[in-house]
Amino acid sequence: MENKTLMTDFYELTMAQTYFNEGKKDEVVYFDVFFRKNPFEGGYTMSGGLQETIEYIKNFKYGEEEIAYLRSLGLFNDEFLNYLKDLKFTGDVYAVPDGTAVFPNEPVLKVKCDVITAQLLETALLTNFNHGSLVTTAAKRITSEANDNGRKIPVMEFGARRGRGIGSVIEASKHAYVGGCSGTSNTLAGMKYGIPVLGTMAHSLVTEADSEYEAFLNYAKSNPNNCVFLVDTYDTLRSGIPNAIRVANEYLKPNGYKFKGIRIDSGDLAYLSKEARKMLDQAGYPDAQICLSNGLNEYTISELLRQGAKIDSIGCGDNIAAAKERVGGVYKLVAVEKDGEVVPKIKVSDDSVKTINPGHKTVYRFYDKETGYALGDVIALADEIIPDEKYTLVHPTETWKQTTITNYDKRELLVPIFKDGELVYQEPTLQEKQAYCEQEHKSLYPEVTRIAKPHGYYVDLTNKLRELKEELIRLHKAPKEDKPKEYVKK
Numbered sequence: 001m002e003n004k005t006l007m008t009d010f011y012e013l014t015m016a017q018t019y020f021n022e023g024k025k026d027e028v029v030y031f032d033v034f035f036r037k038n039p040f041e042g043g044y045t046m047s048g049g050l051q052e053t054i055e056y057i058k059n060f061k062y063g064e065e066e067i068a069y070l071r072s073l074g075l076f077n078d079e080f081l082n083y084l085k086d087l088k089f090t091g092d093v094y095a096v097p098d099g100t101a102v103f104p105n106e107p108v109l110k111v112k113c114d115v116i117t118a119q120l121l122e123t124a125l126l127t128n129f130n131h132g133s134l135v136t137t138a139a140k141r142i143t144s145e146a147n148d149n150g151r152k153i154p155v156m157e158f159g160a161r162r163g164r165g166i167g168s169v170i171e172a173s174k175h176a177y178v179g180g181c182s183g184t185s186n187t188l189a190g191m192k193y194g195i196p197v198l199g200t201m202a203h204s205l206v207t208e209a210d211s212e213y214e215a216f217l218n219y220a221k222s223n224p225n226n227c228v229f230l231v232d233t234y235d236t237l238r239s240g241i242p243n244a245i246r247v248a249n250e251y252l253k254p255n256g257y258k259f260k261g262i263r264i265d266s267g268d269l270a271y272l273s274k275e276a277r278k279m280l281d282q283a284g285y286p287d288a289q290i291c292l293s294n295g296l297n298e299y300t301i302s303e304l305l306r307q308g309a310k311i312d313s314i315g316c317g318d319n320i321a322a323a324k325e326r327v328g329g330v331y332k333l334v335a336v337e338k339d340g341e342v343v344p345k346i347k348v349s350d351d352s353v354k355t356i357n358p359g360h361k362t363v364y365r366f367y368d369k370e371t372g373y374a375l376g377d378v379i380a381l382a383d384e385i386i387p388d389e390k391y392t393l394v395h396p397t398e399t400w401k402q403t404t405i406t407n408y409d410k411r412e413l414l415v416p417i418f419k420d421g422e423l424v425y426q427e428p429t430l431q432e433k434q435a436y437c438e439q440e441h442k443s444l445y446p447e448v449t450r451i452a453k454p455h456g457y458y459v460d461l462t463n464k465l466r467e468l469k470e471e472l473i474r475l476h477k478a479p480k481e482d483k484p485k486e487y488v489k490k
Contacts (some may be wrong), residue, residue: 003061003065003066004059005041006066007123008067008121012122013076015119016490017076019115019429020079020080020227021080023202024116025114029112029335030112030333030359031332032334033104033110033112033125034107034332035102035104035108035130035133036104036105037125037325039102039134039138039323040138040139042141042451043444043448044444046099046441047101047102047129047480048098048136049129049130049133050095050096050097050098050128050136052128052171053128055434060087060120067082083116089121089418089426090114090117090420091117091118091421093109093416093418094110094362094417095110096109096413098132098436099178099433100440101348101374101443102133105357106363106379107379107414109129109137109414110414119164119214125331126329126330132175134323134326136178136179136437138179138323140179140180140437140441142155142188142297142319143178143179146306148361153311153314154314155315156185156313156315156456157172157177157317157320158316159173159317159320159321160173160187161484169189170188170189172320173321174189181320182198183195183199185317187201200227200229200263200315201228203265205219205227206230207363212233212243213243213247214462216243224252225257227257227259227261228253228261229243229262232267241262241276241280244259245280248288249287257288259285260289261280262288262290263292264276264291264293265292266294270308273304279400280289290312290313292313292315293315296316299451334356334360344358346472348470349389355380356366359382361380361382362382362413362414363377363378363380364377364410365410365411366378366391370407371408373443374443375393375405376403376459378393378461379460389406391404393458394463400448444457448488
């Protein structure tokens with residue numbers, strides 16, 4: 001297995017050497033992973049990338065090749081490099097499971113360990129979360145819109161050729177499956193993860209042959225149990241569909257094979273699909289399915305269905321595996337241990353959105369007992385007790401915005417992944433992750449999950465955390481002569 005431990009920004013290593021030289025290698029710190037804005041201007045994000053993070057931490061070790069490379073740079077002392085040789089993860093990780101609905105500014109993963117290891121993990125943890133969450137969210141937005149009056153239309157992920165490198169698209173297929181896709185065109189991802197593999201044909205098979213009819217017939221003879229014909233190479237209605245029906249009549253049906261359907265990849269998909277449905281039904285193939293593709297996203301799918309398009313399945317590539325957005329997760333130091341005390345730390349910015357929530361924290365989600373819908377989240381300090389009967393949600397900055405909730409259940413979102421360096425988390429199967437992701441999406445109000453101008457979701461701070469944050473801001477923003485020497489825990 002390839003050693004990926006050096007998958008880190010170089011400054012993490014120079015910072016790590018600084019900590020080492022200053023005698024801080026045993027200092028215990030707390031880091032949070034969170035993000036500041038939902039992608040796609042949406043109302044939610046579906047988390048992903050935890051499985052990759054687990055594998056990275058399990059295999060976190062500087063081998064001889066990695067140490068030799070770092071030594072060749074001439075920037076690291078022997079004492080530090082010898083320290084790296086024996087370095088392994090011995091700390092704690094808490095995270096939300098893959099497929100969890102998450103929101104801006106709340107911790108989705110937290111790390112507690114020595115400062116050097118914590119720093120060196122940053123890049124990989126962010127890469128995994130950002131990519132996994134982006135693809136899972138894109139897939140969930142698309143698959144949730146592929147719903148024709150309660151009929152769930154399967155969405156096939158076709159993005160292998162559109163992604164950003166082989167490794168990226170293999171993982172994208174997995175995340176897309178968690179987000180609700182029915183399968184993938186990526187055969188390697190199918191083998192590696194047990195995802196159903198799906199596919200039809202390309203236009204080249206048609207243009208290579210002497211005629212469209214000949215191409216379809218040859219394909220049927222070679223793939224009689226998987227006959228979905230791509231009918232838009234020349235003329236969808238005058239040529240493609242008639243030739244597909246002809247092959248079905250002359251070869252598939254007489255030989256006892258089922259005509260599975262057609263795929264349309266260009267043109268006015270709403271009009272063509274409706275006409276195609278009429279032609280297939282009139283020819284005696286009401287069960288032949290119509291697959292639509294051609295750069296579809298959640299908005300075009302919604303509009304096609306509004307226009308009465310006849311869709312039995314969807315192929316979607318670019319807008320899942322190569323989604324033109326980002327999650328933008330960040331990794332911030334929030335606390336250090338000194339003399340047995342957890343001392344909160346804060347980054348203060350003139351841009352209020354970049355002022356972080358300090359301290360060792362956790363996140364609770366409230367659910368309406370009657371409807372099951374999620375009412376909101378609250379970020380709390382780890383030692384706080386959240387009441388079971390009544391709670392007032394208060395906006396983190398606009399404190400006049402408040403709502404009191406009762407008759408709720410609550411759930412702590414962050415679950416233990418590693419304890420004292422040992423993996424304690426049982427990884428669910430992909431099928432279990434997909435079902436969980438669907439459940440999470442359904443637990444959100446439709447106003448939150450709608451694709452256009454969604455309603456905001458409550459993510460609030462406890463009074464104790466908000467007061468701590470305000471106190472630390474005052475401390476760091478005070479004139480130099482007025483600043484206390486350090487924050488004293490109350």
